[in-house]
Amino acid sequence: MTDAVFDPPVALASLSGEADAEWARQASEYAGAAFLGGIALDAPTRAAARELVARDRTEFLPADPIAFIDDQLAALADVPLVPGFNVRTTSHDPLARAGRVCADHDAIIELNAHCRQDEMCAAGAGESLLRDSARLCAQVETAAETGAAVSVKLRTEVEGVSLPALAADLDAAGADYLHVDAMDSESVIADVVEQTTATVIANNEVRDRESVVEYLSYGADAVSVGRPSDNPVVLDRVTSAAESYLSEVSP
Template identity: 60%
Template sequence: MFTPRVAVASLSGESDAEWARAAASHVGAAFLGGIAIDETAQEAAKELVARDRSEFITDDPTGFIAEQLAEVDAADAPDIFAAVNVRATTADPIGDAAAVCADHGAGLEINAHCRQDELCTVGCGEALLRDTERLVEYVETARAEGARVGVKVRTEVSGVDLPTLAATLADAGADWIHVDAMDSEAVVADVVAAAPDLFVVANNGVRDRETVREYLDYGADAVSVGRPSDNPEVLRRVRAATDEWFTEQTSRADSDDEREATV
């Protein structure tokens, strides 16, 4: 879906076009946002701002997405796959946002990840993990607008079987799943096994060679960097480790082919 197999992950109120451009020389993808795209989600975001969290607050979320993607498009930087992480309480604004993303060749990432009470109370964020029917509706709505679509999720949510959910999202037309592994890194392998057609991006604690290799060894297709995504040294280190791992896999596959050819 993108190369190099390193992304920078959305950080609410921080991950905008300027942030994506700054990371572009190190990564293959940038997930902008998260952005609350309907009135109820925006009100919840304002409550978060009132307790000193950073959020994107705008009266025109769809216009804001278009502006940000246009800035990424116009940047004098390496091409990257851009996607916009969004929060919504109904499907209609998902379609509007997805149409804008499709126009820019960008993807839409549905936020089923944030765990703040204000968001979960109105049905955003990780509340969606327990509402499979609505989450599937969001994926299908975005897909109908021609956008590539993914879902950001987290592990360790009570009552949620993430591998089963991943398979359901793949059947609904999702292209990728972005897994915040928390302290359950091995779940990435279960997601990969359950939904082999999904591009799996692994997130949480990605900082160095050890963490990169752990996720890729579990079968992730790519890794993403969260909090230190504005740190070029971390991005360089993660990029080098990722490139190294995939080079090793290619060399191993070539050796296996040569061995089979001589049998």
Template identity: 65%
Template sequence: MGPDVSFSPRVAVASLSGQSDATWATNALPHVGAAFLGGIALDEPTREGARELVERDREEFLPDDPIGWIDEQLATLADEPLLPAVNVRAASPEPIADAARRCAAHDAILEVNAHCRQPELCAVGTGQTLLREPERLANYVDAATTEGATVSVKLRTELADVDLPVLASRLEVAGADVLHVDAMDSEPEIADVVEATDAFVIANNEVRGRESVREYLEYGADAVSVGRPSTEPAVLERVRSATEAWFEAEQVAP
């Protein structure tokens, strides 16, 4: 495991646009050690994309003041026993820096969204578009680390023209502490990212119980995250139990 990104249990709930706020995070306790709020659109290009998504019946956070929303949500979680994070989207590095400053003030992780594949957001140069522009994505990471934030990047596999391990290594050099990888249907790529970096790797996608948890942890992930079933206590309990059992066995192994 790389940087000291400490949370226990090593289960996170992953951002779900328009749903993942402080109340959602609190409801996931006591089964998780971290919660990724958001995603939140920070600037006018991404906010316009989010408004277009709402028009086709997708949920989005669209507060009048996105930075104020981040401050409010993180303040609400200040006394909760979990590591908070905020997943953000922006069309340029400057809004990332503003959000990172607030995350740093709350000892929260700033997560750059290089993951969303919705065309309205890709069209303005955010989401998975950033995977194909490694230097621009690295600039986002640098903008956040300059503000003193712990930085995560949400990535996805299965883009044929993206060498994810090479990109992961570049982002680590830029200052990313956490790589949050949606494995899609390419679970072995988690091992490739782990091999390429010393970052803290969180594996995501179809994490439901013992089998999926063991697969990701065997590939070397430091933690797992739960997406769509994050509001289902039974799923979270299974995932937490399986994760704790894995790491307990690792500690006693000869």
């Protein structure tokens, strides 16, 4: 485990338009970290978010996204977990402002290079950033300069993208966490771990001891739970499995 891992080594993964402070609070006894959001920060991504809402997807669209981040993180000040906020942007000024807010709350800012919705990719955010490592690394550098810890949410199985190579670039740019949706390529976690000193959080179908052990045995520092993050039965099972496994392999 790296020094930056949280305890317990289980995170709640952001659910677009659903993962707010109350969601994190309700599950906090099972998690060491919670990524709120995602939230669109600038005009192109907010326009894309409105298009997503128009076709019945859920998105956070507050009038002032920076104030929203501030208010949501403030609401978690008394909750014993590491908060984070997943953000989408194509421009650096709102990213820097969001990063400074996260730094003020000792929170992680998480850059979304994960969303594969057509509208968000067409805007130049989400998964499209995986194919443009220079733009993504520049966002990491901007976020890191604010003093906030920086996470990047990634996904595997994107044509033409070598995730281990990208992981090395993101590490060099200043990423503290790589939050990897492994899709159906779970073993890529081991390849990413080899290329980075960042804390690696493994995501996708984390439900039980088998899935937890698989990811941790590949070298992940932590796992994250997405859709079942409001299910205490699943969360208890995942947290117990993670703590048990790590106690078994610790020297």
